[in-house]
Amino acid sequence: MAKRTLDAFFKPSAPPPKRPKTSSEPTTSNSTTSPEPPNIPTEDPKPPSQHPSYPFPIPQLPSHISIALEHATPATQPKKTTNQPHLDLLTFQPYIARQTSTALFTFLLQSLPFYRVTYKIRRGPTETQINTPRFTTVFGVDSTSTFAQTDTSSPLGLLETHTNNPVPKTKYQCVPRPIPACLDLLRRTVEKANTDSKGRTPGYNFCLVNYYASGEDSIAFHSDDERFLGAQPNIASLSLGGERDFLMKHKPFVDTGVSNGAGAAGTRVSGTRVTGVSGTVSGGGLDGSATTPVQQIKMKLGSGDMVVMRGETQANWLHSIPKRKGRAGEMTRGRINITFRRAVVPGGTDNYYRYNVGSGGMYRWDEVARKMVLQDDGKTC
Numbered sequence: 514m515a516k517r518t519l520d521a522f523f524k525p526s527a528p529p530p531k532r533p534k535t536s537s538e539p540t541t542s543n544s545t546t547s548p549e550p551p552n553i554p555t556e557d558p559k560p561p562s563q564h565p566s567y568p569f570p571i572p573q574l575p576s577h578i579s580i581a582l583e584h585a586t587p588a589t590q591p592k593k594t595t596n597q598p599h600l601d602l603l604t605f606q607p608y609i610a611r612q613t614s615t616a617l618f619t620f621l622l623q624s625l626p627f628y629r630v631t632y633k634i635r636r637g638p639t640e641t642q643i644n645t646p647r648f649t650t651v652f653g654v655d656s657t658s659t660f661a662q663t664d665t666s667s668p669l670g671l672l673e674t675h676t677n678n679p680v681p682k683t684k685y686q687c688v689p690r691p692i693p694a695c696l697d698l699l700r701r702t703v704e705k706a707n708t709d710s711k712g713r714t715p716g717y718n719f720c721l722v723n724y725y726a727s728g729e730d731s732i733a734f735h736s737d738d739e740r741f742l743g744a745q746p747n748i749a750s751l752s753l754g755g756e757r758d759f760l761m762k763h764k765p766f767v768d769t770g771v772s773n774g775a776g777a778a779g780t781r782v783s784g785t786r787v788t789g790v791s792g793t794v795s796g797g798g799l800d801g802s803a804t805t806p807v808q809q810i811k812m813k814l815g816s817g818d819m820v821v822m823r824g825e826t827q828a829n830w831l832h833s834i835p836k837r838k839g840r841a842g843e844m845t846r847g848r849i850n851i852t853f854r855r856a857v858v859p860g861g862t863d864n865y866y867r868y869n870v871g872s873g874g875m876y877r878w879d880e881v882a883r884k885m886v887l888q889d890d891g892k893t894c
């Protein structure tokens with residue numbers, strides 16, 4: 514008998530082969546075929562997630578995906594990588610088995626609102642317009658506020674976590690969006706799959722979603738080291754759909770000439786999107802004096818793969834998804850990435866909505882055009 518993978522088990526069932534009817538089976542008046550056996554799973558569409566902050570209701574996961582997420586993740590045990598200075602990675606290849614992850618990719622592509630955010634940055638007298646080179650969306654709120662059902666007939670309200678008082682309208686620049694049920698189930702399973710270096714659960718309160726439509730879409734070298742994430746943030750990054758390269762490189766060091774005795778004799782250059790990395794970290798050897806080569810990391814992330822970046826990783830390493838040029842770019846399939854994070858102050862909420870929802874139009878996947886299409890009535894923050 515052909516071996517059936519766990520993933521295949523969770524696929525929507527094909528109708529069973531017709532079998533000969535026995536005399537004891539009841540018949541129906543308009544049918545001459547046998548009735549379906551009672552154990553065929555049927556889709557019971559659950560009501561979509563609704564909230565005044567959503568531009569449209571967000572459907573719930575079909576049950577074949579939610580059952581697979583709840584019962585068949587992690588699909589493999591994680592590999593721990595700590596063989597380079599300041600690096601602490603957990604890699605699940607995959608976290609969600611391929612067939613389920615592909616179904617989840619299609620579902621999220623069709624079900625979420627997306628944005629192509631533009632913003633201006635100023636360096637000295639020069640103002641530059643930045644066009645985010647991918648589609649983005651975000652849900653969640655930092656830990657100073659909590660979404661709560663205050664009465665059954667109203668949408669989720671936003672309360673101050675410590676007092677339970679309603680959050681004043683002026684607290685946030687954009688209206689925070691509760692994590693819809695489809696992403697919240699994913700958030701809960703990812704949270705169970707890993708801990709921080711002290712064994713604590715990550716307590717994710719944000720889902721940031723990127724959609725890379727083609728090889729032209731990318732994210733530049735950066736680190737998720739903002740203060741609003743607290744010290745040593747735990748960030749889980751899940752890939753769905755087409756395979757892409759994920760690159761990591763150590764941040765540059767400025768030689769202060771003074772060894773701190775704890776490893777790297779240098780000061781980290783802070784900030785994002787830094788290019789140019791020195792190839793070594795001084796003082797990383799066993800006797801504290803040798804020079805440890807720091808290697809760039811290149812991983813191919815396929816559908817369902819998950820990388821968890823922990824400990825000192827964000828403070829010291831940059832990561833990126835580079836563009837794919839030429840034939841490789843043309844062949845590149847769409848990819849969704851979801852990062853699960855925990856922001857601890859309102860500045861994190863403002864930052865995430867500003868750069869992942871913004872104030873431009875909203876896009877939705879168009880199944881006929883097979884691409885994201887700008888919606889006239891897109892509600893942005």
Ligand SMILES: O=C(O)CCC(=O)C(=O)O
Pocket residue numbers: 721723732737750752759832833834850852
């Ligand atoms: O798409 C990815 O794998 C990386 C996403 C990322 O780095 C980010 O959202 O900050």
